[in-house]
Amino acid sequence: MRNHLLRQPGHYLFLLPALLVGLLVWSATLDAEVGSPVHRILPLVLTCLGMGLALSYTRVRAVCLLLAIALAFALLHGLVGNFQHTGAVSAYTPLLFHAVSLWLPVAFLAYGVWPERGRLRQDLLLRIALGATGVGVFALLAMQAPQGMHDLLSNRHWPWLPTGWSALAQLPSLAFVGAAAVLTVQAVRTPRPLHTAMLVALLVLWLMLPRAFRVPSLLPALTSAALLLVIAAMLQESFHMAFRDELTGLPGRRALNECLQRVGSTYTIAMVDVDHFKAFNDTHGHDTGDDVLKLVAARLATVGDGGRAFRYGGEEFALVFLDRPGAACVDAIEAIRAAVEGARLTVRDRAARARDDAVGRLQRGAGGGGTVVQVTVSIGMADSGVGDTPQAVIKAADRALYAAKDAGRNCVRAHGQQRVLAVRGGMAQDSASR
Known part of the structure; x- marks a missing residue:
């Protein structure tokens, strides 16, 4: 509640x-x-x-x-x-x-x-x-x-x-x-x-x-x-x-565009992508995929340091920090990554699910022997110093996101940085060796 x-x-x-x-x-x-x-x-x-x-x-x-x-x-x-x-x-x-x-x-x-x-x-x-x-x-x-x-x-x-x-x-x-x-x-x-x-x-x-x-x-x-x-x-x-996105409750792509039209001279955008999302859908079904998106959205909605979370599309989300350079947003973005990593999702066996929707609603939250899965996200970030327009900053954040994926996922990378900025303790690694 x-x-x-x-x-x-x-x-x-x-x-x-x-x-x-x-x-x-x-x-x-x-x-x-x-x-x-x-x-x-x-x-x-x-x-x-x-x-x-x-x-x-x-x-x-x-x-x-x-x-x-x-x-x-x-x-x-x-x-x-x-x-x-x-x-x-x-x-x-x-x-x-x-x-x-x-x-x-x-x-x-x-x-x-x-x-x-x-x-x-x-x-x-x-x-x-x-x-x-x-x-x-x-x-x-x-x-x-x-x-x-x-x-x-x-x-x-x-x-x-x-x-x-x-x-x-x-x-x-x-x-x-x-x-x-x-x-x-x-x-x-x-x-x-x-x-x-x-x-x-x-x-x-x-x-x-x-x-x-x-x-x-x-x-x-x-x-x-x-x-x-x-x-x-x-x-x-x-x-x-x-x-507003109906599935996750976050502001949607149109709200993001409205927000970006009002940005000042300093801002940071982080692009967030759910790791192995297609595997979740293929293995557990689209209902479980929706549950994954809801879980991630709930964690992103708690972002600090004045950030705002948006559903960008598919399994991708965006975080916007107005009036803050990239260096000042790293801690908040890493906290979000860690919050998603620390969450657990219980996947019930599809064969054991009730066919009746009302019965299914009663079973939710009642526990049971479902498979517990971990969800992680990769995050790429860029600030207004990399481009003259919000679209250019988004493209730069996307490139950083792809670099975070190449670095092993479940990490944060800033545009132009060769080193992973944040990842769970003991797992930092230099992407230059890859």
């Missing part, structure tokens, strides 16, 4: 602008003016923007959640506006309010845990059809017996449930609790920005609903915050897809 995504502060950064916008809208909105049409503009614009992005990124869940939030806001805004205009609530206002309070958490629960299949049109039509069918059946029952439906939603009390723990009626409150519990489990087990955003947006709406008539300015403010949470999560996930 040390490297679990929820323990990384960057996972939560997208929450800040959404909550800040909600706070600013709330502070700039007068309660008496909430019912005016102008206060529908921001949620409407955010809904259109978010749905456009979601459709472009094929995020069906986000489309459905944005629609649910927007429809709930439109209905509540009309009810609040009518209340501000007339000073009284209509006969259907309590029923509509409690219906929104029930269907919002139900929508979050249904759309939040329903996995996406990658078929935009079919998935979207199916979700909208099922949602519309459920709401349509509810509306027909409510029109047939409005008082009975109102009593079910607002006057239903269970003696085993304490009173006063929620400002909403018991049935909608239980729906919020259930949806929040399921989304919390999902966010912990499969941490993604969208999963976190759905949970926080649900809590924001839960905070808003019982106060919508008493503090009307919260309605556009917190609705906008909930919409922005979903939009910001989509943007962050899209950024990760473009700039």
Whole structure:
């Protein structure tokens, strides 16, 4: 759990602008003016923007959640506006309010845990059809017996449930609790920005609903915050897809190129290659090869002295040290080489692996008699003194990497150096004799 995504502060950064916008809208909105049409503009614009992005990124869940939030806001805004205009609530206002309070958490629960299949049109039509069918059946029952439906939603009390723990009626409150519990489990087990955003947006709406008539300015403010949470999560996930390697979790080649465009006059680049990687794949299979890459990436991510690790491609990685010459980076690079060498990987027998994925996940980490293998890396390094461009420095580091391979692997070599800079104690050797 040390490297679990929820323990990384960057996972939560997208929450800040959404909550800040909600706070600013709330502070700039007068309660008496909430019912005016102008206060529908921001949620409407955010809904259109978010749905456009979601459709472009094929995020069906986000489309459905944005629609649910927007429809709930439109209905509540009309009810609040009518209340501000007339000073009284209509006969259907309590029923509509409690219906929104029930269907919002139900929508979050249904759309939040329903996995996406990658078929935009079919998935979207199916979700909208099922949602519309459920709401349509509810509306027909409510029109047939409005008082009975109102009593079910607002006057239903269970003696085993304490009173006063929620400002909403018991049935909608239980729906919020259930949806929040399921989304919390999902966010912990499969941490993604969208999963976190759905949970926080649900809590924001839960905070808003019982106060919508008493503090009307919260309605556009917190609705906008909930919409922005979903939009910001989509943007962050899209950024990760473009700039972060999915297998290892390290920044990818595109992120490396972005970093190299901002280097100063002094910097160092080290190219890292996994030794005998093809043999790992051929002997133990590609799953084991992926495990090797993950192990190496986890060690590289701990590089010190201000270094940053990137997945360069295949079994090759890159370390970038900004504002540091090569001589000042040797200790950090050697520490990384030693950390990889000191790690051990247990390879389970492929014939003994469970065919069922769920059973296989339970077996991981349970020990067992697998083959223990050692992983090592060869590293070549060069600094900005060898070339005028980052591409020239990378080529020089690559040549040093090939020299480290020729020197017997599991060592560090700098460009232009004839001697191995660092290798495990007692194994230093002069490549001039080779």
